[in-house]
Amino acid sequence: MDKRAIGVFDSGLGGLTAVRRLHALMPQENIIYFGDTGRVPYGTRGRDIITKYARQDVAFLRQFDLKSIIIACNTVSAIALDLLSKENDIPIIGTVEPACRRAMTMTQTGRVGVIGTAATIRSGAYEKYLHKKDGTLDLFTQACPLFVPLVENGRVHRGDVVIETVVKEYLTPLKDAGVDTLILGCTHYPLLEEVIGDFMGPDVTLIDSGAEAANLASTQFDPNEGTGTTQYFVSDDPQGFNQLAELFLQEKVDVGAELVDISRY
Amino acid sequence: MDKRAIGVFDSGLGGLTAVRRLHALMPQENIIYFGDTGRVPYGTRGRDIITKYARQDVAFLRQFDLKSIIIACNTVSAIALDLLSKENDIPIIGTVEPACRRAMTMTQTGRVGVIGTAATIRSGAYEKYLHKKDGTLDLFTQACPLFVPLVENGRVHRGDVVIETVVKEYLTPLKDAGVDTLILGCTHYPLLEEVIGDFMGPDVTLIDSGAEAANLASTQFDPNEGTGTTQYFVSDDPQGFNQLAELFLQEKVDVGAELVDISRY
Known part of the structure; x- marks a missing residue:
């Protein structure tokens, strides 16, 4: 049993639909979520800048001791999965x-x-x-x-x-x-x-x-017996994130997101 | 007569509506335009990050020899005009x-x-x-x-x-x-x-x-007898910018935007 957390990131809020599925499938898993709300959306941007942003998102998450990272963003998965997999020594799961x-x-x-x-x-x-x-x-x-x-x-x-x-x-x-x-x-x-x-x-x-990416993750790891805590980080406006998160998680919850200066990574 | 250029910036394309008015009022003025297409939109973000982005936009423009900067973005004008005016020794004009x-x-x-x-x-x-x-x-x-x-x-x-x-x-x-x-x-x-x-x-x-900001600028400077060239810079996807620019400038024109890594400023 690998007690390390699973990292999940997205350009903003959308990735929470994957977190919701992870909570359902692996309730005792610890999750670290990063939403790049300071630079959302990604899907309208060019390849190079999406790749740059994705690398920074992963670099932030790698500060934590993780067993895997789920790219809960199709834009990043479509453009940068191979590169991110090559650059990291833990499994990177795309959508x-x-x-x-x-x-x-x-x-x-x-x-x-x-x-x-x-x-x-x-x-x-x-x-x-x-x-x-x-x-x-x-x-x-x-x-x-x-x-x-x-x-x-x-x-x-x-x-x-x-x-x-x-x-x-x-x-x-x-x-x-x-x-x-x-x-x-x-x-x-x-x-x-x-x-x-x-x-x-x-x-x-x-x-x-997003749910399918969570499904895949759940088949790759033995169920954890952790406390099932999720920590949320965003690059802008944690309050706005907290308010909208309910819509995506479909439950009343105070996610208590913390602010990160993603340009440092 | 002050032959230095006027700097104009916006989160993306919108500021081109001010450039259009500048072209009409001051056809011989040289203009340097920066559109932060890599981080657009600003209007959904929080104060701190908008301020940070605006300072970087100005820092990029200040590489050029300018007589004034027009903030062709209401979000930045509303939040950071006073600060940017204090930090710069040339007039900063908001909307x-x-x-x-x-x-x-x-x-x-x-x-x-x-x-x-x-x-x-x-x-x-x-x-x-x-x-x-x-x-x-x-x-x-x-x-x-x-x-x-x-x-x-x-x-x-x-x-x-x-x-x-x-x-x-x-x-x-x-x-x-x-x-x-x-x-x-x-x-x-x-x-x-x-x-x-x-x-x-x-x-x-x-x-x-945006047009009113251009009007104000036109009253502050004697008409220039320059070549009336405009240089365009963006932080992502110059091609997409070139395509959409026509819609905002309301003329067929190859703006030939150049790419800038705004995170360096």
């Missing part, structure tokens, strides 16, 4: 591979959709992984740049014409393509599960990429 | 004061609205300035956090239900309050002039804060 694996077991028709940030979709990481594993799959991708700001402004509810219009606009090509499985390739998107599910219909399976 | 001055000359009823980012509105900078100058004004403020991402995604056109819904939602309280003058307290918002104007009606005067 792309576990989300793809789940999609491959769920699809009946072989028609799979992937939605994500502009940087994630532009990277082609999902195509590369899926086509390497199964050349017969038909893959349909779509960048959804407005989803992150809409989620962060709480526009996640049925009946909100703003989110419903944007969902329809982005997802119509995937619906028309007849996908039966849709990878939510951004850890913010599970908050839109209801609205996306309504639009795509009950026959389309939605894959929560 | 708050010139926008307020124009609003005071335009309003007939004394009922003035201000819209801006969450950080700008939270700062209370517009109230402080206006109430100091004229205690009889009735001021109505409203944060519009979705306007920046919507503008950056090109959602600026009449008939787009997404922007029209959000405009109606944010501005209904100001319309109901009967303001006759509305300060667009964010340099992204002039791109929404049409949609905002449609909603508020023809009797409400819209004040473009």
Whole structure:
């Protein structure tokens, strides 16, 4: 049994959807979470700066004694997983591979959709992984740049014409393509599960990429008998983070996030 | 005649609305523009980090021989103008004061609205300035956090239900309050002039804060007989900046932005 903590990071709040799954699967695991709220979002930025930010996020987390790090951010997973894995002597778990694996077991028709940030979709990481594993799959991708700001402004509810219009606009090509499985390739998107599910219909399976990364982590380590504490760190506005965290964790909790100067790492 | 250039900075693209006005008023002026595209947006962040970023932006610009700096960003103007003025030996021009001055000359009823980012509105900078100058004004403020991402995604056109819904939602309280003058307290918002104007009606005067800052600058310096060149620098994705710049400058132009590592300043 390895009592060291698991590190989790994201550009901001989205990674908390992975923490929620970790809490459910490994309640006694200690977790260190970093959200780069001072530089969020990542998904609109270029490769080099995303790589730079990701390295700093990992450098901060490596101050703690960790057994693994989960990149609970599809943008970083899509762009910098290989590099971060090479540079670190502990396992680094991204979202792309576990989300793809789940999609491959769920699809009946072989028609799979992937939605994500502009940087994630532009990277082609999902195509590369899926086509390497199964050349017969038909893959349909779509960048959804407005989803992150809409989620962060709480526009996640049925009946909100703003989110419903944007969902329809982005997802119509995937619906028309007849996908039966849709990878939510951004850890913010599970908050839109209801609205996306309504639009795509009950026959389309939605894959929560952050939760799948947590699932994978839970298979790699024996259950810990620790105290199950989670420490939260952010690079800006801990109070705002504390307020919004409930939305992502889906429980009333005082996360008590601490402020970090990430530019020092 | 002072041949030194004018520095202009913003969190990203919005400040180009001020550059456009500078070009019109002072066509022979040399301009150095910095857009912090690697850390945009500022308006959702906390005071300390906004101050830190603003100091770095100014430090970068001060490498050039400048006669003045225009903060073409209301969030920075609202939070850090006094500090930046103290720390620099050249005039620093913000957006708050010139926008307020124009609003005071335009309003007939004394009922003035201000819209801006969450950080700008939270700062209370517009109230402080206006109430100091004229205690009889009735001021109505409203944060519009979705306007920046919507503008950056090109959602600026009449008939787009997404922007029209959000405009109606944010501005209904100001319309109901009967303001006759509305300060667009964010340099992204002039791109929404049409949609905002449609909603508020023809009797409400819209004040473009970035343009007002440029107006003020043009009164402070004798016209230059320079070559009127503008150099553009950004902290991420120069190509994306070059593409979107046309939207803000409202002319077909290859801005040829150069990349800067702003974390070094």
